[in-house]
Amino acid sequence: MSQATYLEAIRQGLWEEMEQDPTVFCLGEDIGVYGGAFKVTDGFIHHFGPARVIDTPIAESAIVGAAFGASLTGMRPVAEFQFMDFIGCAFNQIVNMVAKSHYRWGAPAPLVLRGPAGGGVHGGPFHSQNPEMHFVHTPGIKVVAPATPADAKGLIKSAIRDNNPVLFLEHKYLYRRIKEEVPDGNYTVPIGQARLHREGRDLSVITYAAMVHTAQEAAELLAKEGIEVEILDLRTLSPLDRAAIIETVKKTNKVILLHEDTKTGGLAGELAAIINEEAFDDLDGPIVRITALDTPVPFSPPLEHFFLPKVEDVVRQARWLHSY
Amino acid sequence: MPAKSKANKTSGNGSKRSSNGAAGPKTNAVRLNQHGIPDWRLEHPEFEVVEISGGPEVHYEIRGKLNAPPPPIRESRYLSKEQHLELYRWMVLNRRMEQALENLYKQSKVVGGVYFGLGQEACSCASALALGADDWFAPMIRNQGAQLVRGFHARDIMMQYMAKADSPTHGKDGTSHYGDIEKRHMVSPISMLGDLLPVMAGVSLGARLQGKELACLTWIGDGGQSTGVSYEGINFAAVRKLGLVLIVESNLWAYSTPTEYQVAVKDLANRAVGYGIPGVIIDGTDACQVYDATFEAVERAHRGEGPTLIEAKLMRMKGHAIHDAAAYVPKEMHEFWRKRDCIDRFRKYLLDKKWLTPAQDEKLIAEVDKEIDAERDFADRSPMPEPSSAAEGVHCEDGCHKIKPKYGVPKKAKRAEGKLKESEAAIHYK
Numbered sequence: 001m002s003q004a005t006y007l008e009a010i011r012q013g014l015w016e017e018m019e020q021d022p023t024v025f026c027l028g029e030d031i032g033v034y035g036g037a038f039k040v041t042d043g044f045i046h047h048f049g050p051a052r053v054i055d056t057p058i059a060e061s062a063i064v065g066a067a068f069g070a071s072l073t074g075m076r077p078v079a080e081f082q083f084m085d086f087i088g089c090a091f092n093q094i095v096n097m098v099a100k101s102h103y104r105w106g107a108p109a110p111l112v113l114r115g116p117a118g119g120g121v122h123g124g125p126f127h128s129q130n131p132e133m134h135f136v137h138t139p140g141i142k143v144v145a146p147a148t149p150a151d152a153k154g155l156i157k158s159a160i161r162d163n164n165p166v167l168f169l170e171h172k173y174l175y176r177r178i179k180e181e182v183p184d185g186n187y188t189v190p191i192g193q194a195r196l197h198r199e200g201r202d203l204s205v206i207t208y209a210a211m212v213h214t215a216q217e218a219a220e221l222l223a224k225e226g227i228e229v230e231i232l233d234l235r236t237l238s239p240l241d242r243a244a245i246i247e248t249v250k251k252t253n254k255v256i257l258l259h260e261d262t263k264t265g266g267l268a269g270e271l272a273a274i275i276n277e278e279a280f281d282d283l284d285g286p287i288v289r290i291t292a293l294d295t296p297v298p299f300s301p302p303l304e305h306f307f308l309p310k311v312e313d314v315v316r317q318a319r320w321l322h323s324y
Numbered sequence: 325m326p327a328k329s330k331a332n333k334t335s336g337n338g339s340k341r342s343s344n345g346a347a348g349p350k351t352n353a354v355r356l357n358q359h360g361i362p363d364w365r366l367e368h369p370e371f372e373v374v375e376i377s378g379g380p381e382v383h384y385e386i387r388g389k390l391n392a393p394p395p396p397i398r399e400s401r402y403l404s405k406e407q408h409l410e411l412y413r414w415m416v417l418n419r420r421m422e423q424a425l426e427n428l429y430k431q432s433k434v435v436g437g438v439y440f441g442l443g444q445e446a447c448s449c450a451s452a453l454a455l456g457a458d459d460w461f462a463p464m465i466r467n468q469g470a471q472l473v474r475g476f477h478a479r480d481i482m483m484q485y486m487a488k489a490d491s492p493t494h495g496k497d498g499t500s501h502y503g504d505i506e507k508r509h510m511v512s513p514i515s516m517l518g519d520l521l522p523v524m525a526g527v528s529l530g531a532r533l534q535g536k537e538l539a540c541l542t543w544i545g546d547g548g549q550s551t552g553v554s555y556e557g558i559n560f561a562a563v564r565k566l567g568l569v570l571i572v573e574s575n576l577w578a579y580s581t582p583t584e585y586q587v588a589v590k591d592l593a594n595r596a597v598g599y600g601i602p603g604v605i606i607d608g609t610d611a612c613q614v615y616d617a618t619f620e621a622v623e624r625a626h627r628g629e630g631p632t633l634i635e636a637k638l639m640r641m642k643g644h645a646i647h648d649a650a651a652y653v654p655k656e657m658h659e660f661w662r663k664r665d666c667i668d669r670f671r672k673y674l675l676d677k678k679w680l681t682p683a684q685d686e687k688l689i690a691e692v693d694k695e696i697d698a699e700r701d702f703a704d705r706s707p708m709p710e711p712s713s714a715a716e717g718v719h720c721e722d723g724c725h726k727i728k729p730k731y732g733v734p735k736k737a738k739r740a741e742g743k744l745k746e747s748e749a750a751i752h753y754k
Contacts, residue, residue: 008746022734022736023727023728038752046742056560057559057563061553061557062553063522065525069522069523069540071530073531074534075534077530096519101512105512106493106717107511108725140718142719164719164720
């Protein structure tokens with residue numbers, strides 16, 4: 001065990017997998033000598049060589065297509081998106097070529113698409129987005145979004161070892177802001193399992209990625225008022241851990257769904273539908289959604305602050321739901 | 325309009341070479357276009373499709389010289405006599421299978437439409453035949469012949485169209501949308517055009533990391549290459565010198581849109597200059613030219629020298645799919661290309677060489693028909709898939725596939741001992 005930031009934890013996981021499995025290789029824009037825009041692969045090219053740390057042209061469809069092609073020969077490619085906003089450029093390749101491959105013609109695609117998502121760093125409309133729902137809606141690709149350094153390490157290792165395509169969403173706000181003890185060595189976190197981040201009896205906040213920390217801050221404030229909030233960190237967005245979702249709802253009977261993604265068509269809607277189908281009788285109050293606005297991510301700090309869900313939003317809504 | 329080079333005018337007529345098909349001195353001069361791209365054709369048709377909008381109905385007409393006789397077949401530098409005959413049989417099988425598909429459609433045994441490669445059999449079969457045993461390919465919808473050459477059976481294709489349980493995709497997808505990464509090394513196409521190009525570059529990349537240089541063949545039309553991903557795929561292969569072998573089938577119609585409204589260049593092979601890779605123009609209805617050009621591109625790929633763009637000039641001789649009567653195609657254009665039918669020309673070539681007698685030809689066709697009948701009966705007998713199987717197979721579950729490198733475990737780079745150091749470099753957004 002040693003202390004590591006969220007970013008270092010991802011680096012450790014990727015490094016270790018490349019060390020122990022020679023079929024793992026990385027490709028992406030500026031990931032080689034430069035080490036990546038966020039330095040996730042800093043130093044990798046010197047250790048693993050340029051054959052396994054490949055700088056590509058600025059061509060996201062080519063990156064995903066080449067990763068898929070290589071995976072068909074039994075390799076385990078890890079493709080980096082410099083920013084997850086650019087995943088739109090590779091949409092067809094991911095949704096029609098990669099995700100449907102096993103279902104249509106039985107060809108597994110053991111590849112990882114990873115990169116920074118999320119806002120809070122004043123990146124503007126094209127460097128801040130949360131693109132998860134395009135892919136949660138696509139059968140055939142798993143979607144992972146860790147909130148802690150330990151989970152980031154355990155999940156990147158599981159993603160690389162998975163025989164299916166995995167979209168690995170790293171939250172760029174967390175890269176160097178959080179640090180914790182991260183297990184050494186062969187430590188994995190299973191894909192498809194949520195994590196109980198905080199136990200509480202009064203109401204549940206179901207969330208993921210950077211919003212886990214927003215929920216945690218809110219929970220600490222609410223605890224001073226005697227409201228004990230349970231926080232479920234989904235960790236994997238597809239496939240969802242339905243059992244864990246239902247379990248926390250059955251325990252607290254009140255639920256807030258919190259995410260940084262925009263509201264309409266966001267994951268909260270799907271979670272609400274699952275709770276409605278499987279735990280309707282256990283609810284003692286309406287399901288509350290706290291999300292970003294239905295707008296592009298604005299650039300200017302006061303605008304972005306207004307756009308994003310905040311601790312005070314969670315505190316206010318939790319008080320209301322608690323007293324319902 | 326590019327100026328025609330008089331200096332490089334082809335000799336135009338039959339070969340003076342010995343007829344053993346072995347490599348030998350070049351006889352027919354090869355024209356180089358203004359970009360220095362070799363043009364192996366023995367005929368350079370000059371016509372264009374124009375849109376006529378003066379009358380009550382907007383329609384297309386063709387302008388230019390349309391009465392030229394078909395050119396001779398250019399002698400192959402690589403094919404043996406036996407390979408010529410094998411290739412001829414594949415082309416006949418390709419065509420007869422598609423005729424059987426048409427009949428199955430008329431009997432309402434096909435689900436959805438049927439796509440044909442009529443007139444493109446040389447382009448599909450000769451190119452596939454030029455691949456090495458380990459090489460990969462990814463056919464487009466008009467390359468059903470390539471699937472036969474590479475070891476699939478006519479029944480596989482028939483069952484795909486009939487959506488049967490025993491089809492390669494077990495009814496999950498139709499047409500040529502299937503593949504095999506185990507034995508026949510075929511990547512399944514998708515309906516979107518151009519996306520196979522980076523994928524085939526990636527197959528070559530994956531094999532290279534395992535110490536193997538592969539040729540990865542795929543095709544695209546003059547319409548398909550308009551997509552952005554086509555550029556991305558070829559460019560990536562070019563930069564990394566990956567073994568992509570791309571045949572651009574300039575078949576003159578992209579569904580109903582003539583090439584004139586698809587691209588502004590006369591020869592799509594010219595785009596090779598922009599990619600920084602070799603390009604070549606061939607007559608796509610001359611099986612020998614298709615074979616030779618592909619063979620050389622495959623050899624280049626095996627040497628790790630990178631991709632090749634082969635532009636094959638030909639015409640799609642049916643509509644986009646069976647529902648499309650292609651009434652938008654001017655009749656004279658159809659007649660011009662019918663005289664250049666790839667199978668008729670190749671048959672005449674073999675008969676003239678006395679490598680095939682009319683009696684042998686009849687026997688060969690009868691055998692092919694017998695094979696097709698048996699394949700069709702097999703396909704017909706296959707049941708429809710179990711409805712509940714629709715829910716299966718989205719993910720590769722534990723144990724359903726074992727992932728291992730096909731060509732050997734990649735060697736680790738012998739780098740200096742190193743441990744992961746914490747990254748302290750400046751980053752983009754904090």
